[in-house]
């Protein structure tokens with residue numbers, strides 16, 4: 196019997212709830228999954244929806260013909276992208292049609308081969324294996340790893356099913372790799388995880404300071420917003436590499452990798468010593484400035500110059516530029532977050548904004564730029580590190596509030612946050628976690644220190660991977676693959692970097708029996724026996740209404756948003772948007788009244804002495820390996836972007852290493868030579884890209900190639916537990932006879 200012919204009774208149930216639309220489909224011979232539901236739009240409609248790659252949150256108009264999406268163009272009147280899109284956005288529909296889409300559940304058989312099975316069998320295996328593990332080793336012995344790339348409603352349902360229904364305690368997301376530093380930094384400084392800005396600030400600043408952010412490549416449409424700035428701004432880039440953004444900037448500070456904290460304290464010291472601070476703002480709205488000033492007084496210009504490799508003149512120029520700006524905005528991304536001291540570095544940026552009163556006014560702010568399309572949704576509504584709505588798991592009041600607003604028993608809510616990603620990995624190694632459910636992330640490529648991770652994943656009793664493709668590095672290791680619909684094949688909302696809700700919708704049918712993650716979670720709940728808890732969570736828009744309730748009285752309160760239609764009509768809506776908010780239009784920034792989210796309304800200066808990096812260079816490994824984004828056409832582990840012939844032409848297919856001309860000459864390496872990169876963990880092959888954009892002593896390899904994280908080593912920020920992906924010690928050399936590299 197073909198695995199698709201039998202229909203799971205639970206699917207019938209879901210179909211019934213979905214109403215008449217699905218009944219027709221169920222009657223059709225072979226009609227099956229909810230992913231197969233017809234697109235609910237007029238057959239020749241054009242409909243706007245939010246892009247599913249980066250956190251900029253551009254709107255794309257998808258054009259349908261006879262009920263099928265045929266192409267798209269950027270929405271001209273949307274306040275985020277104003278008619279622009281980057282190559283990934285233009286090509287967003289192409290990855291949906293790839294031949295390696297997961298179309299059926301796959302279960303590993305006794306011979307170790309992944310074989311197609313019915314959903315029925317897949318769910319039986321999921322529940323049977325995970326429940327057995329829990330019975331033998333405790334409820335905590337199963338964990339999940341999720342993502343910042345599925346709609347908010349799906350994340351919330353996953354978090355609720357896993358923690359309130361299945362009794363799991365440990366679940367984290369790939370946002371740990373990306374945003375956890377900013378989360379902790381904001382919580383400690385502002386009292387809540389709240390990026391304060393709006394994109395209009397890019398256009399109204401007269402000084403724009405970008406720390407560890409390669410905006411031209413990573414957020415090209417935000418860069419376009421800077422290009423629209425009419426004030427002829429100073430654009431300051433702090434990055435060890437001469438990136439595309441640094442080249443386009445007016446000032447570039449090529450500091451030594453991981454010397455940011457020292458540099459920022461040094462700049463603060465110059466500003467304080469010269470009286471270039473906003474004393475009234477500090478007095479009225481902050482706590483801890485005196486102690487901070489005392490702390491940074493030890494960061495003399497000489498000390499900072501020695502540590503950062505920048506000259507005294509450069510340091511003076513940077514401080515003077517900040518002082519002379521009327522509207523100074525500070526922005527940071529992974530060059531800061533992915534560091535062994537990322538939280539304190541992010542806070543050092545926040546401190547500069549606070550002490551100069553550069554916050555709450557147009558063109559200002561201490562602004563963390565997010566990464567994935569829905570990283571902001573996952574920070575507030577994934578039920579991983581925070582309870583739904585950004586509340587602490589540890590607070591009995593928070594647990595009671597959530598329980599009563601959801602109508603569930605409070606004892607179902609864990610009273611502790613789950614382990615962080617790296618702790619989950621270590622718990623697998625220690626044998627206390629035996630089952631893992633991975634959703635919309637590809638850790639077998641993206642996690643740090645792959646040799647270690649490979650060993651750990653092999654120890655699992657049961658690994659479930661829920662993905663759009665069967666070919667990802669992680670899916671290939673799975674015991675069970677659940678086929679998921681992707682962006683464009685389902686409904687929901689994303690929250691972008693500037694806290695703006697945007698709507699995405701189904702414009703294409705998912706292939707085969709692939710289902711929207713939402714319905715996979717519903718099926719899991721039903722098969723697990725906890726569906727009654729989620730009766731109200733009927734469809735994405737019903738969950739949106741539940742999340743509204745959960746957001747009430749939190750800084751991210753969006754109770755004033757009626758529903759998806761209102762979001763669409765207003766061109767997206769930023770939180771907060773309470774019932775009292777009069778208008779969702781226009782761009783809104785936080786802290787315009789100078790009140791922060793701590794109970795006393797004051798922001799905090801948080802600071803600490805710099806720490807040494809975990810892995811210093813040595814005579815054997817004399818080069819610092821930097822990693823990051825390589826091109827605007829490549830997305831992460833490339834499971835999606837590599838499916839587009841057009842995007843493939845815009846970036847090298849094979850791993851390459853940027854190396855400075857001097858370091859290359861020392862090693863007799865010529866442009867385009869095949870070389871070996873070695874760290875204490877692995878040796879990998881790459882092509883040499885000899886370029887002065889990297890400084891001597893440093894090399895750069897984009898993260899898009901699986902080779903990269905073979906090299907990186909386990910090192911984490913102690914407060915956010917975010918991996919320090921951008922610093923480890925390597926050597927680069929020509930291959931020898933013993934090297935057997937692909």
Ligand SMILES: Nc1nc2c(c(=O)[nH]1)N[C@H]1C(S)=C(S)[C@@H](COP(=O)(O)OP(=O)(O)OC[C@H]3O[C@@H](n4cnc5c(=O)[nH]c(N)nc54)[C@H](O)[C@@H]3O)O[C@H]1N2
Pocket residue numbers: 249250373406407408409410412413414433434435436438451452453454455528529530531565566567821822823824825826827828829830831921
């Ligand atoms: N095209 C494309 N765009 C993307 C993504 C993608 O995969 N492809 N991913 C999205 C996601 S999830 C994210 S998180 C963002 C990331 O966006 P970015 O943070 O802009 O990207 P990265 O290239 O990882 O890192 C930025 C810069 O940090 C620098 N850096 C390294 N070490 C240091 C240091 O010690 N100090 C300083 N100051 N800088 C340092 C690197 O040289 C690099 O240029 O991009 C998003 N946008």
Ligand SMILES: Nc1nc2c(c(=O)[nH]1)N[C@H]1C(S)=C(S)[C@@H](COP(=O)(O)OP(=O)(O)OC[C@H]3O[C@@H](n4cnc5c(=O)[nH]c(N)nc54)[C@H](O)[C@@H]3O)O[C@H]1N2
Pocket residue numbers: 342344345369370372373529533566567634635636637638640641642661662663664667679680681682712822823824830831832833834835898903904907920921
């Ligand atoms: N060395 C190094 N490593 C890094 C970084 C770095 O700068 N340097 N950056 C880190 C950062 S910031 C990030 S964010 C991570 C990203 O790391 P990952 O999250 O592992 O990268 P992606 O390739 O985006 O993986 C997303 C997966 O979800 C699948 N998918 C897409 N849409 C859907 C969907 O709707 N449903 C389901 N079920 N699956 C879907 C895709 O096919 C893909 O397999 O990488 C981190 N790793």
Ligand code: SF4
Pocket residue numbers: 246247248249250251252253276279280281282283284285414415416417
């Ligand atoms: S900038 Fe980001 S959101 Fe905009 S089109 Fe490109 S990937 Fe999509």
Ligand SMILES: [Mo]
Pocket residue numbers: 372373374566567
């Ligand atoms: Mo990210």
